[in-house]
Amino acid sequence: MEIEIATIGGYEEVGRQMTAVRAGEDIVIFDMGLNLSNVLIHDNVQTEQLHSLDLIDMDAIPDDRIMSDLEGDVQAIVPTHGHLDHIGAISKLAHRYNAPIVASPFTLELVREEIQDEGKFNVENDLVEMDAGETMGIGEHCELEFVNVTHSIIDAINPVLHTPEGAIVYGLDKRMDHTPVLGDPIDMKRFRELGRERNGVLCYIEDCTNANKKGRTPSEAVARSQLRDLMMSLEDFDGGILATTFASHIARVTNLVEFAKEIGRQPVLLGRSMEKYSGAAERLGATTFPEDLGMYGHRKSVDRTFKRIMKEGKENFLPVVTGHQGEPRAMLTRMGRGETPYDLDNGDKVIFSAGIIPEPTNEGQRYQSERLLKMQGARIYDDVHVSGHISQEGHYQMLNTLQPQHVIPAHQNMQGFSGYVDLAESQGYKLGRDLHVTSNGNTIQLV
Numbered sequence: 001m002e003i004e005i006a007t008i009g010g011y012e013e014v015g016r017q018m019t020a021v022r023a024g025e026d027i028v029i030f031d032m033g034l035n036l037s038n039v040l041i042h043d044n045v046q047t048e049q050l051h052s053l054d055l056i057d058m059d060a061i062p063d064d065r066i067m068s069d070l071e072g073d074v075q076a077i078v079p080t081h082g083h084l085d086h087i088g089a090i091s092k093l094a095h096r097y098n099a100p101i102v103a104s105p106f107t108l109e110l111v112r113e114e115i116q117d118e119g120k121f122n123v124e125n126d127l128v129e130m131d132a133g134e135t136m137g138i139g140e141h142c143e144l145e146f147v148n149v150t151h152s153i154i155d156a157i158n159p160v161l162h163t164p165e166g167a168i169v170y171g172l173d174k175r176m177d178h179t180p181v182l183g184d185p186i187d188m189k190r191f192r193e194l195g196r197e198r199n200g201v202l203c204y205i206e207d208c209t210n211a212n213k214k215g216r217t218p219s220e221a222v223a224r225s226q227l228r229d230l231m232m233s234l235e236d237f238d239g240g241i242l243a244t245t246f247a248s249h250i251a252r253v254t255n256l257v258e259f260a261k262e263i264g265r266q267p268v269l270l271g272r273s274m275e276k277y278s279g280a281a282e283r284l285g286a287t288t289f290p291e292d293l294g295m296y297g298h299r300k301s302v303d304r305t306f307k308r309i310m311k312e313g314k315e316n317f318l319p320v321v322t323g324h325q326g327e328p329r330a331m332l333t334r335m336g337r338g339e340t341p342y343d344l345d346n347g348d349k350v351i352f353s354a355g356i357i358p359e360p361t362n363e364g365q366r367y368q369s370e371r372l373l374k375m376q377g378a379r380i381y382d383d384v385h386v387s388g389h390i391s392q393e394g395h396y397q398m399l400n401t402l403q404p405q406h407v408i409p410a411h412q413n414m415q416g417f418s419g420y421v422d423l424a425e426s427q428g429y430k431l432g433r434d435l436h437v438t439s440n441g442n443t444i445q446l447v
Helices: 052-057 064-069 090-096 105-117 188-194 220-233 250-262 272-283 299-312 331-336 360-375 392-402 414-426
Strands: 003-009 018-023 026-030 073-078 101-103 127-129 135-138 142-148 157-163 166-171 201-207 241-244 266-270 294-296 317-321 349-352 379-381 406-410 442-445
Touching: 003 064, 003 201, 003 406, 018 157, 018 166, 026 142, 026 157, 052 090, 064 090, 073 135, 090 105, 101 105, 105 127, 105 272, 142 188, 166 188, 188 392, 201 392, 220 250, 220 349, 241 331, 250 266, 250 272, 250 317, 266 272, 266 299, 272 294, 294 299, 299 317, 317 331, 331 360, 360 379, 392 414, 406 414
Parallel strands: 026 073, 073 101, 101 127, 166 201, 201 406, 241 317, 241 349, 266 294, 266 317, 349 379
Antiparallel strands: 003 018, 003 442, 018 026, 135 142, 142 157, 157 166
16 A cells, blocks of 8 residues: 655644645545744734635645645544644635544544634534544544543644554654643553554654753653742742743643642633633533632733732732733733733742743744843743653654654754754664655655
8 A cells, every 4th residue: 555644734843733644545634733933923913814825825824735746535634632733724724625623522622612713714524522542444444543642731642543554653742741730641551552563653753842852851740849839939928920821731720720729829810812721621621620710811801800900919819821932912921011900010920831932933022021021020930841742762762662664753843853863863764764854845655
C-alpha cells in the first residue's frame, strides 16, 4: 500500500498545525490549527468574519490547497487537543471535506464552540466523540486509535493510524507526566506495545517545541507545588493579587481557584476565553469549581466585577485573568494600560503562571505587558509554570520506545529542528534517508 504524508502546516513555525496521511485511497487529516501571532499583529481582526483565503494569505491558517494533489478521499479530521494552534482553522477549512471530525470529549466541545462562533462558513461535518484507548475503522484496510497523553490541556491524545505497512504515530503535543493534576498519566505502556506489534511503527511525527532543551520536562505536580508555595507566602499580604495563565490550562486554573480559597481570597475568572474553557470543563465534569466561583467573559460583566472588587477591597479577591502572553486585547494588558476599573497600586502582585510561547510576537507583547504593569508599581512573579512539551530526554525515550522506521520533526522552524536532528542522528537516523526535515506544503512518500 502506498503511504504518503503531506506536511501542510506547522513545519516552519509553532502554530497552524495540519498534516495529512494517505494510506492507499484513504486520507486522515491530523489537526487544523491557527497561528494566532499572525492574527494579533493586525489590529482588531475578527477571524470569525474572514474568508479562509484571506487567512491563508496572512499565514494564519494552513494552505490546504496541496490536498488536491493527494489521490484519495478524506475519511476523518482528527484534532489532537483543544489548543487553537490545533483546532483554530477547523471552522475555516473542515467544510471542504466530506469527513467527520473525530476527537476526545473536551476537544470536541471546544471544536463545537469554534464552529458555532464561525461567521463566514457553514460547517456541517459530523462530530464524532472518541475516548483515549478506543479505535475506529478507516476505509477497508486501516484503523484509527487514540493513545492518552498529558499536555497543558485536558483530554489530549496522540492519534495512531494503523496501516498494513505499519503504524503512523502523530506525536503532537505532549509531556511525559506520570503524576498529572487532572486526568490519567501518559500511556507509555501502549506506546511500548506499538513499537513491538505487527509491523511496528512506520513513521513517527514528533513535536519539537522543546527539542533544544536539555533534560526532562517536569510533571504538572511540580507546577502545582510551586504555585501553592508562592500563594501561601502571600497569605498575609493585604494588597491586590492577580494571576494569569493559559485559559485552556484547566489543571492550573483549578489550582489557582483552590489556593485562593486557602489564603482567604475569593477567586474570580475574568476574560472571554477563561469563561469559555473553564465553563466547558465544568459542564463535562472534567473539574469541579466552588459554587460561588464567578466566571465573566463579557466586557461589561468584567468591568462590573472590577468595580465590585475595588468597592469591597482588593485584599479579598484573586482575579484570574487572560493575557499571559501580553495579547493586546486581553484583560491583563488592558489592566496594565489603565483601561479597567481595577486600580493597580504600588506593590500589588501579578503572578504569571505561564511561560512565553517561543515566538517573536509573543515575546515582544509579553515584555510590553510586563513593563506597563511595572510602571504602575506591580511586582511580578514570573514563570510559575512547567511546559506542556517533552524536552530532549523525552525525545530519546520516545524514539527508544517506538523504534520508528521514519521520523518527521514538526511544530517548529528550522532552527528549532536543529536539536532534534542532532538527537535523532545520535540514535542512528540519517537526514534524507529516514529522518525527514521538511517544510509546509511538501509531501513525503514513505511507501
